[in-house]
Amino acid sequence: MTSMENKAASLLSVKDLAMTFPNKAVFKNLSFTLHQGEFLSILGENGVGKTTLIRILLHQLRQTSGSVMWHPNRANVTIGYVPQFRNIDTEYPLTVRDFVGLALDHNWRPWWRHAEKQRINETIVTTDLTRIARTPLGKVSGGELQKAYLAQALIRKPQLLILDESTASLDNNMKYELLNLVKRYQQENQAAVLFVTHDIPLTKAFSSHYLLMQAGGYQLGHVADLKESVLEAAHA
């Protein structure tokens, strides 16, 4: 995690970050560096500030103090985001393929250019959605829905992929299936991953590093160094 330990180029440096809401100090003095190709799991009890951190990184919230530096700069770092699972309307009319393509910026043109069609097709294949590409999103299973969100997040080839409890509520096979797709993308593209989770086995199986957020502090390290007592404390 530290720049000494990792020779890859850094993508994101968070320094002395603090966030205080009017009625609550969430975290302070949070510092870490995320490198290209790194898979960082963000762990911690409910309410410790994991989603708040992600919202700051996504510019949805402004931190109270501290800095977030992107390399080379924020405008040149493409981010993909996969949300937490939630049910969608069974009448939702867009097909999986159209839903995946929604994230392409096509300036309100009502058709896809050839290169865009190719990118959609490629992404559908790499996320294992070919069989259901023409199925309305409202008719697919929970695991397939999360794969469609992943495909939508991957379509612009992000250098950083953020998963905010995206595997919660999936069955165990689906969790592994989804994260295998994430891992393959990460490795083939030297992308970085931030994975917010309460799932310790998944952290161990897929991430290289962890950030354990705790009331009043945090721990940062290699997943091999995660201690059982720490895991239990994190497993709220």
Ligand SMILES: Nc1ncnc2c1ncn2[C@@H]1O[C@H](COP(=O)(O)OP(=O)(O)OP(=O)(O)O)[C@@H](O)[C@H]1O
């Ligand atoms: N916009 C807001 N205004 C005031 N308080 C907020 C706001 N957003 C979050 N909080 C509070 O900040 C704390 C951290 O919330 P956050 O959602 O970041 O925690 P979390 O670690 O992601 O929790 P969980 O694991 O339950 O998702 C909580 O006490 C929450 O109630």
